[in-house]
Amino acid sequence: MAYFLQQLINGVALGMVYGLIAIGYSMVYGIIGMINFAHGEIYMIGAFVSIIAFTLLGMLGISWAPLALVLVLIVAILVTSLYGWTVERIAYRPLRGSFRLAPLISAIGMSIFLQTYVQIAQGAKIKPLQPVVTGGFVFTDPTGFTVTISWIQVLIIVLTLVLMAGFTWVITRTPLGRAQRACQQDLKMAALCGVDVDRTISTTFVIGAALAAVAGLMATLYYGVIDFFIGFLAGVKAFTAAVLGGIGSIPGAMLGGLVLGLAEAFWSGYFSIEYKDVAAFTILVVVLIFLPTGILGKPEIEKV
Amino acid sequence: MAVGEFGAKLKDAGLAALVAIALLLPILGMETVPGPDGRLTLDFHLHLVAIGAVLVFAGRLALSLLLHGRALRPSGRAGTVAEFVSRHGTWFGLAGIAFALALPFLPFASRYTIDVATTIVIYVMLGWGLNIVVGLAGLLDLGYVAFYAVGAYSYALFAQWFGLGFWACLPIAGLLAATAGVLLGFPVLRLRGDYLAIVTLGFGEIIRLVLINWHEVTGGPNGIADIPRPSFFGFPFTRSPAEGETAFHELFGLEFSTLHRVIFLYYLALALALITNLFVLRIRKLPIGRAWEALREDEIACKALGINPTNTKLTAFALGAMFGGFAGSFFATRQGFISPESFTFIESAIILAIVVLGGMGSQIGVVLAAAVIVLLPEIGREFETYRMLIFGAAMVLIMIWRPRGLLAHREPTLTLAGAGRGAGGGGR
Numbered sequence: 001m002a003y004f005l006q007q008l009i010n011g012v013a014l015g016m017v018y019g020l021i022a023i024g025y026s027m028v029y030g031i032i033g034m035i036n037f038a039h040g041e042i043y044m045i046g047a048f049v050s051i052i053a054f055t056l057l058g059m060l061g062i063s064w065a066p067l068a069l070v071l072v073l074i075v076a077i078l079v080t081s082l083y084g085w086t087v088e089r090i091a092y093r094p095l096r097g098s099f100r101l102a103p104l105i106s107a108i109g110m111s112i113f114l115q116t117y118v119q120i121a122q123g124a125k126i127k128p129l130q131p132v133v134t135g136g137f138v139f140t141d142p143t144g145f146t147v148t149i150s151w152i153q154v155l156i157i158v159l160t161l162v163l164m165a166g167f168t169w170v171i172t173r174t175p176l177g178r179a180q181r182a183c184q185q186d187l188k189m190a191a192l193c194g195v196d197v198d199r200t201i202s203t204t205f206v207i208g209a210a211l212a213a214v215a216g217l218m219a220t221l222y223y224g225v226i227d228f229f230i231g232f233l234a235g236v237k238a239f240t241a242a243v244l245g246g247i248g249s250i251p252g253a254m255l256g257g258l259v260l261g262l263a264e265a266f267w268s269g270y271f272s273i274e275y276k277d278v279a280a281f282t283i284l285v286v287v288l289i290f291l292p293t294g295i296l297g298k299p300e301i302e303k304v
Numbered sequence: 305m306a307v308g309e310f311g312a313k314l315k316d317a318g319l320a321a322l323v324a325i326a327l328l329l330p331i332l333g334m335e336t337v338p339g340p341d342g343r344l345t346l347d348f349h350l351h352l353v354a355i356g357a358v359l360v361f362a363g364r365l366a367l368s369l370l371l372h373g374r375a376l377r378p379s380g381r382a383g384t385v386a387e388f389v390s391r392h393g394t395w396f397g398l399a400g401i402a403f404a405l406a407l408p409f410l411p412f413a414s415r416y417t418i419d420v421a422t423t424i425v426i427y428v429m430l431g432w433g434l435n436i437v438v439g440l441a442g443l444l445d446l447g448y449v450a451f452y453a454v455g456a457y458s459y460a461l462f463a464q465w466f467g468l469g470f471w472a473c474l475p476i477a478g479l480l481a482a483t484a485g486v487l488l489g490f491p492v493l494r495l496r497g498d499y500l501a502i503v504t505l506g507f508g509e510i511i512r513l514v515l516i517n518w519h520e521v522t523g524g525p526n527g528i529a530d531i532p533r534p535s536f537f538g539f540p541f542t543r544s545p546a547e548g549e550t551a552f553h554e555l556f557g558l559e560f561s562t563l564h565r566v567i568f569l570y571y572l573a574l575a576l577a578l579i580t581n582l583f584v585l586r587i588r589k590l591p592i593g594r595a596w597e598a599l600r601e602d603e604i605a606c607k608a609l610g611i612n613p614t615n616t617k618l619t620a621f622a623l624g625a626m627f628g629g630f631a632g633s634f635f636a637t638r639q640g641f642i643s644p645e646s647f648t649f650i651e652s653a654i655i656l657a658i659v660v661l662g663g664m665g666s667q668i669g670v671v672l673a674a675a676v677i678v679l680l681p682e683i684g685r686e687f688e689t690y691r692m693l694i695f696g697a698a699m700v701l702i703m704i705w706r707p708r709g710l711l712a713h714r715e716p717t718l719t720l721a722g723a724g725r726g727a728g729g730g731g732r
Contacts, residue, residue: 035502048331052334052336056334059345082327091703095703098707098708101660102703102708103703105660105703106700106704108656108699109695109697109699109703112696112699113693113697114696116689121331123335125338127336128342128344129344232649236502239502243499275517278510281506
């Protein structure tokens with residue numbers, strides 16, 4: 001039981017990270033119908049900016065953890081959002097209205113570019129981070145098993161929930177959210193009704209990148225090591241999560257992330273750790289076959 | 305141009321430079337390096353950031369001055385060239401084949417040139433194979449490298465266990481890859497385009513992870529070494545052949561040279577690629593090929609006409625996979641060593657990029673794109689580390705310049721006899 005609980009907690013924390021990245025995919029897909037392949041690299045850049053900011057703060061002598069965390073969070077969000085905005089501006093906006101595969105290829109090119117850029121600028125070695133947040137709650141059950149909830153896991157879960165609440169508020173209550181929902185329904189009609197489509201799409205990329213930056217920061221804290229290649233697998237898995245939950249649906253992205261995180265944690269806890277990525281992809285295939293629109297997706301009716 | 309306008313452009317370029325500083329400062333300007341106590345410290349490279357900002361400023365200004373009053377759109381001239389090339393496709397094709405056949409004997413041909421040419425030809429073949437799936441049937445496949453891997457490993461394993469030769473393994477590898485295609489395709493082909501893309505990506509990764517983790521069979525990350533090299537129909541390319549065997553150079557009374565094998569491999573790849581091309585050109589004219597193209601254009605109309613979409617897509621998938629398998633076996637015999645490292649997602653992306661950059665469905669476009677993609681990193685070999693950087697940037701720029709590919713000129717494969725002659729090239 002204790003072991004089960006431990007895996008449950010690990011899975012939820014992991015799933016929240018996936019969910020945050022997945023939202024970026026889901027929003028972009030919902031509005032312009034493209035797979036933003038470079039989104040995984042945006043997450044990776046978020047992680048790198050975080051680790052650089054931590055190092056810089058350490059050199060400046062700011063070591064009080066809460067202050068450092070807040071500062072790093074702000075820096076990471078700002079810089080990573082700017083990356084998200086620039087990527088959209090350079091690689092996707094000129095291709096708006098072009099045929100379906102062009103932005104995807106452009107995104108793959110962008111992804112290769114960003115990955116190599118970070119590899120050249122920061123080196124290919126794994127970057128370790130000194131633990132910033134340590135400790136946590138430890139419960140011992142009668143059989144002697146312990147269940148640990150680390151502060152980082154608490155931080156991940158709380159921060160994600162807060163972000164989700166704020167994000168839901170933005171989408172449902174603000175003019176920006178209204179513009180986004182309008183664009184999601186019909187890009188042309190939204191433009192005719194006076195929505196600044198270009199600006200809305202840019203904002204979508206910025207929000208997606210900001211959430212990915214938070215995910216990058218939390219993954220850095222959680223795992224303690226990063227390298228330039230983490231974006232690919234995280235990106236693919238987050239996309240899996242987005243599809244799993246029903247692409248275009250934001251609660252779906254979060255839910256898909258949780259399902260995927262839990263599946264991965266339980267798989268590596270009870271079966272084999274080597275095949276945990278295979279498990280993630282198998283789930284994707286199985287879900288798509290039996291539930292082609294994902295868990296919360298609306299069925300799409302094809303018209304002639 | 306008014307002064308105010310120039311001022312606006314200056315301001316715009318200045319903003320771009322500011323953005324560049326903000327982007328470059330953390331990643332490029334501060335390098336994390338392990339310090340003496342194992343903790344990370346920062347190395348500052350602020351001059352790089354400054355250089356980057358100046359470059360962006362100058363580039364942005366130059367671009368906006370050059371494009372003054374013009375939008376960044378595909379130029380008309382390139383479109384005419386594309387039209388010209390595809391109208392005279394047969395002649396370009398024949399000239400290309402003649403050049404390819406003569407290449408090893410041309411004065412500038414060295415071992416290096418032939419090696420690069422062989423790589424180009426393999427990618428051309430992979431591109432043509434994937435073109436069946438993406439270009440003709442319109443199915444987005446992001447895991448094509450999986451079939452390449454299946455082909456390579458089946459040759460390596462059959463050669464290792466049963467001592468089969470290259471020619472015996474080639475059809476087996478093709479068959480196994482096609483089977484893998486059917487196995488994957490059967491459940492997933494009902495999905496819509498983007499879902500299909502991501503599932504194929506997942507499948508590619510699954511194959512690679514299985515290859516890494518299934519140590520007993522695949523050798524894990526170490527791969528399989530000592531794969532038999534090809535022989536000239538039973539005559540090996542060795543200096544001193546085993547007892548009772550005749551080496552290639554003895555057969556033809558030539559001086560022994562390691563170049564013979566390189567040239568033979570080149571012609572082997574060329575033959576395989578040309579077979580692929582011929583196959584695709586012919587099958588386009590059969591009902592099944594027409595069904596693929598019809599399906600790409602409108603699936604619902606196809607259903608209404610009584611075409612079974614699943615079976616049609618499945619054949620495209622299986623045939624595309626088969627050619628991937630052929631290319632894989634050739635890759636294994638050429639390298640003599642394979643490991644999961646060679647079958648990463650980036651490889652799938654490169655093959656897909658070749659098909660899309662070439663202009664989907666265009667056979668000559670694939671050749672052109674394969675040459676560009678293979679030569680681009682080769683040219684940049686002096687700055688080894690920057691190869692992939694240039695590669696990624698070039699992919700983005702080519703897409704912006706010509707979103708439908710270098711040789712995008714879509715014409716119906718089938719035209720009415722009378723109308724076709726006047727309208728565009730006739731039934732080629």
